[in-house]
Amino acid sequence: MARPRVLVVAGTHGNEINAPWLLDQWQRNPALIACADVTPVPVIGNPAARAQGRRYLDRDLNRSFTLELLARADDPAMASCESSRLDREIVRAHELVSRFGPEGPEGCVVALDLHSTTAAMGSSLVVYGRRPADLALAAAVQQRLGLPVYLHEADQDQQGFLVERWPCGLVIEIGPVPQMLLQATIVEHTRLTLEACLAVMADARRQQLVCPPALIVHRHLGSLDPPRDPEGRPDACVHPARQGQDWQPLLSGDPLFLKADGSVIPYEGPDGRVPVFINEAAYGEKGIALSITEREVWPVEGAVPEALQMLLADD
């Protein structure tokens, strides 16, 4: 009757410092985060990047969990070949999966990945794809806390997220907060959201999970970026009328970007699409000034909570 183990990752990006701080404090004071019926396994995602205060060293760790990259780290020829040294984040991704993945010696069945954003999104959950256990967890947390859920799927440019390598997992995303800044409210929102996830899993473990009749998701459609100059630098800012307006629907013609000469680039697209991650500092290099989503209401069938309950039941 061993309790199911839940991986709690903080600092997957080394310059998002609030969740790692919370984990440090939690390790010193286990009463800080209520947790019953599951065993949390806290781990710092990218300790080397954290030590340097950088998002990553060689490449984004949270884009390094594709099966193809993980296979590279498994290949002894690659590992021994000096000239083709693997990016340190690929090595780290492989290490995390080998050790804490469902088949690993310290295997976990669920992964919660704690992030922060410079975008004014408040607290939200990010789900990758449509696995029923993920949707059950998101739906039950949404019912408890009223959080928006961002469904990320089918973006060929953005692949290889950590939680995809566990049978169930999601990202807790808290903002707005600058990189490298510890802020009490961000820590507290991280703590409350993590606690809600753990409470939902405890319910599921006891086979008492209650999901709401519907899950509201904001489904990822794509991303927008301002024009860029020949050096790849943005040639316009997010328009001040849009800055900080995450989750607020766009209408065709709304001001989107502002150029230095005062000219405005408007949004051109269907009315009612919902922007998220507006001006996230780390996404500049990815050519993403904001992402566009569609709000959808999905009925939650009985198979959804059952998926999470089965996952957390004894073998």
Place this chain on the structure above:
Amino acid sequence: MARPRVLVVAGTHGNEINAPWLLDQWQRNPALIACADVTPVPVIGNPAARAQGRRYLDRDLNRSFTLELLARADDPAMASCESSRLDREIVRAHELVSRFGPEGPEGCVVALDLHSTTAAMGSSLVVYGRRPADLALAAAVQQRLGLPVYLHEADQDQQGFLVERWPCGLVIEIGPVPQMLLQATIVEHTRLTLEACLAVMADARRQQLVCPPALIVHRHLGSLDPPRDPEGRPDACVHPARQGQDWQPLLSGDPLFLKADGSVIPYEGPDGRVPVFINEAAYGEKGIALSITEREVWPVEGAVPEALQMLLADD
């Protein structure tokens, strides 16, 4: 009758990206920033750090302008000795002074250094010491824009600021904005403040400088930091009641820091002291959670505007 040259530095810290963006745009469109009677000389302070999106590579460039460090870069023995390679920022500081310093081939008489902060300080000026020409520039800009002026002096731990190596100079500090984030309002406040400085210098150049009867300064007294754990990490956050409350006077007993267990560390000190740079992301590594100032009203004597007028007059 050559116009006086004014060095306009942006990106002294490579992860403060708004002012460099403004300078890039300005070079493409000279009408973007009004400027008369003086010749602005725009330069990126630390292009190598900017390219990497980091505050600095080896050491803080804006603490590298002490005479002692600059002398090291002058020493041919140092320059040629591989094992004692100079920090790249010391080399860059030396390069900036050699080239644009008052005696340099592209010499400037004034330096304006454009920064941004994660602290909620709005727009402000920072003056280092009490040079009359600096105070004249600050007083006249304060009269135009109503900006607070932070007077930094006599802090043995914080020395070697760029503007100190020019006969006149100050820092324009705009916030709040996360590092690595381009934000239209921050660009615009930078532009307006820079324009006001240039307009004041144009007045002084025409020997028509009018200063207000008094300058309000917030004089630096020292800095505070929360307790730290054995690894040097903060063991408490800035209290949410104090976060974002830059320029708001402290009373003894006010909540200052908040620990993870909910306990509060209060401010202990004289009433009325004014905090600035509350939770500036880059100052964590310097052990500065906030700085403490005293608000003072200084009469502006006639010698003060004269100092700036003389500096900008023809030889």
